[in-house]
Amino acid sequence: MAISTKNGTKVWQRRDRNGQLKVWAMWLVGTAIFMWSWQQISDATTWAFFWDAPRIAADIGGRAMPPRWGYMDKLWAPLWDTLNIATLGTVLALMMAVPVAFLAARNTTPSAMFIRPIALLIIVSSRSINSLIWALLLVKIIGPGIFAGLIAIAIRSIGFCAKLLYEAIEEIDESQVEAIAATGAGRWQVMAYGILPQIMPAFAGISVFRWDINLRESTVLGLVGAGGIGLQLQGSLNTLAWPQVSLILILILLAVVVSEWVSAKVRGAII
Amino acid sequence: MLRLEQLTKIYKTGDKALKAVDLEIPKGQVLALIGPSGAGKSTLIRCINRLVEPSSGKVQLNGVELTSLGSSALRRERRRMGMIFQEYALVERLTVMENVLSGRLGYVGFFRSFLRKFPQSDVDEAFRLLDRVGLLAMADKRADELSGGQRQRVGICRALIQNPSVLLVDEPTASLDPKTSRQIMRLIVELCEERKLAAIVNIHDVALAQMFVQRIVGLQSGAIVFDGAPAELDEDVLTRIYGAEDWSETIQKVDEDDEEDAA
Numbered sequence: 059m060a061i062s063t064k065n066g067t068k069v070w071q072r073r074d075r076n077g078q079l080k081v082w083a084m085w086l087v088g089t090a091i092f093m094w095s096w097q098q099i100s101d102a103t104t105w106a107f108f109w110d111a112p113r114i115a116a117d118i119g120g121r122a123m124p125p126r127w128g129y130m131d132k133l134w135a136p137l138w139d140t141l142n143i144a145t146l147g148t149v150l151a152l153m154m155a156v157p158v159a160f161l162a163a164r165n166t167t168p169s170a171m172f173i174r175p176i177a178l179l180i181i182v183s184s185r186s187i188n189s190l191i192w193a194l195l196l197v198k199i200i201g202p203g204i205f206a207g208l209i210a211i212a213i214r215s216i217g218f219c220a221k222l223l224y225e226a227i228e229e230i231d232e233s234q235v236e237a238i239a240a241t242g243a244g245r246w247q248v249m250a251y252g253i254l255p256q257i258m259p260a261f262a263g264i265s266v267f268r269w270d271i272n273l274r275e276s277t278v279l280g281l282v283g284a285g286g287i288g289l290q291l292q293g294s295l296n297t298l299a300w301p302q303v304s305l306i307l308i309l310i311l312l313a314v315v316v317s318e319w320v321s322a323k324v325r326g327a328i329i
Numbered sequence: 330m331l332r333l334e335q336l337t338k339i340y341k342t343g344d345k346a347l348k349a350v351d352l353e354i355p356k357g358q359v360l361a362l363i364g365p366s367g368a369g370k371s372t373l374i375r376c377i378n379r380l381v382e383p384s385s386g387k388v389q390l391n392g393v394e395l396t397s398l399g400s401s402a403l404r405r406e407r408r409r410m411g412m413i414f415q416e417y418a419l420v421e422r423l424t425v426m427e428n429v430l431s432g433r434l435g436y437v438g439f440f441r442s443f444l445r446k447f448p449q450s451d452v453d454e455a456f457r458l459l460d461r462v463g464l465l466a467m468a469d470k471r472a473d474e475l476s477g478g479q480r481q482r483v484g485i486c487r488a489l490i491q492n493p494s495v496l497l498v499d500e501p502t503a504s505l506d507p508k509t510s511r512q513i514m515r516l517i518v519e520l521c522e523e524r525k526l527a528a529i530v531n532i533h534d535v536a537l538a539q540m541f542v543q544r545i546v547g548l549q550s551g552a553i554v555f556d557g558a559p560a561e562l563d564e565d566v567l568t569r570i571y572g573a574e575d576w577s578e579t580i581q582k583v584d585e586d587d588e589e590d591a592a
Contacts, residue, residue, distance in 0.1 A: 233414060233418040234419070234420050234421070236380055236414075236418065237412065237414055237418035237419070237420075237484075238420070238431055238434065239380065239407075240378055240380060240410070240412040240497075241411075241412075241432050241433075241435055241491055242406075242407035242408035242434065242435025242436075242491070243404070243431070243434035243435055243442075244404060244434070244435075244439060247439055247442055247443075250439070250442065251423070251427075251434065251442070252420065255420050255421075255423050256420070256421075256422065258422065
């Protein structure tokens with residue numbers, strides 16, 4: 059960037075003086091904003107509650123222990139529902155995400171002028187709304203229950219999967235595609251032989267990753283009436299049944315650990 | 330027979346990659362296309378099977394005009410043009426067998442190819458070709474497990490299983506070591522002889538080209554500046570193609586034929 063001459067030797071520095079000053083100024087402004095925000099938050103905090111917090115937390119913790127193991131037999135069904143919401147929601151999302159991704163990727167879209175923007179719009183609108191909010195809307199539209207949760211998970215996941223997938227499609231090695239096209243293969247054959255094998259690892263990775271996320275998200279969907287274990291969690295919280303809450307939290311933790319393990323296995327197997 | 334008439338390519342950037350090239354390649358002739366980087370060698374080859382659309386001019390393969398064909402007719406004609414690439418361009422995550430059979434895609438319907446149900450005759454031919462290039466044992470390996478020379482052999486099989494009447498070969502040896510380069514060039518030339526195939530071989534390595542082909546065409550800034558037998562390549566000609574440089578080494582090496590690498 060900055061090359062100057064000192065005593066006849068050429069000196070190289072990363073930034074010249076103006077650049078250096080700009081960096082310092084940016085740090086100064088950044089620190090000032092941080093301190094100011096800290097002050098605002100501090101002023102808005104009721105400190106009595108804050109100093110109280112450890113005692114309350116210890117109190118709730120004490121009431122939550124030991125977990126009420128006997129409550130387990132009421133949790134198997136909602137747990138199964140939660141798993142189904144996550145899995146079917148992911149499958150449904152993938153079925154819609156694959157075509158959207160092909161329409162959105164610059165190198166496979168039939169029309170960069172008209173169709174690509176539509177595909178990108180689908181991706182953005184699906185991604186911009188949290189699945190809890192989708193669930194809230196869908197519970198109103200199609201009524202409470204598992205189906206609303208499933209659709210909420212699916213809609214939220216389309217954008218995520220399609221975005222990662224279309225980025226993978228854009229990064230493929232074009233020469234392999236060219237080679238297949240040069241044999242006289244048709245449009246769909248070029249996709250099946252030239253593109254599909256190249257994006258399979260990405261596809262597998264994205265699917266299990268999203269399934270993993272969806273399992274966690276589907277545990278809270280019950281809070282808004284969209285089925286799954288969240289319903290029990292909300293019920294227990296509302297009735298201050300802390301031993302049940304702790305049992306549910308342990309269960310969710312276990313489910314997430316298992317899902318992590320499964321997705322690691324799947325990714326390892328396919329790549 | 331392959332005939333190019335006034336073939337011209339102007340890229341969107343305004344670069345004139347090919348300037349009205351006329352070229353005729355009779356059946357069974359292997360032709361080496363030499364020239365500096367950016368001379369238009371790749372563009373010329375790609376304009377023939379229209380991986381690059383020519384701007385004007387004609388390409389005729391056995392009497393069929395290629396430049397005006399619609400997309401499905403073009404696909405049918407592409408089956409008769411086998412292509413071999415510099416970086417092999419194998420589908421890395423498919424097996425050797427799948428890669429070879431992909432040369433038959435133009436002859437097999439979508440679902441059969443998708444389910445890998447190729448006709449037994451194609452599978453037989455694939456095994457025969459793999460045997461011919463010495464890779465029979467590798468048929469079930471994934472393409473990314475092979476070495477460069479082995480990959481290029483698979484690339485050759487994929488081109489030949491199309492049963493083409495012309496081979497378009499783009500820098501087949503540029504990513505290979507000198508010994509493997511010779512083996513691959515020898516293999517290509519032998520196979521063309523066996524099958525009476527015409528071939529255009531883009532090649533950087535002048536000495537290698539002289540060693541193996543009957544005819545050399547020199548391309549410079551999109552125009553043909555030399556067309557003749559390998560023996561006619563002298564310092565003047567090389568200077569005309571590539572620009573001034575001490576060429577004595579390059580030419581000597583051909584005579585001696587004992588050093589591994591040239592350019």
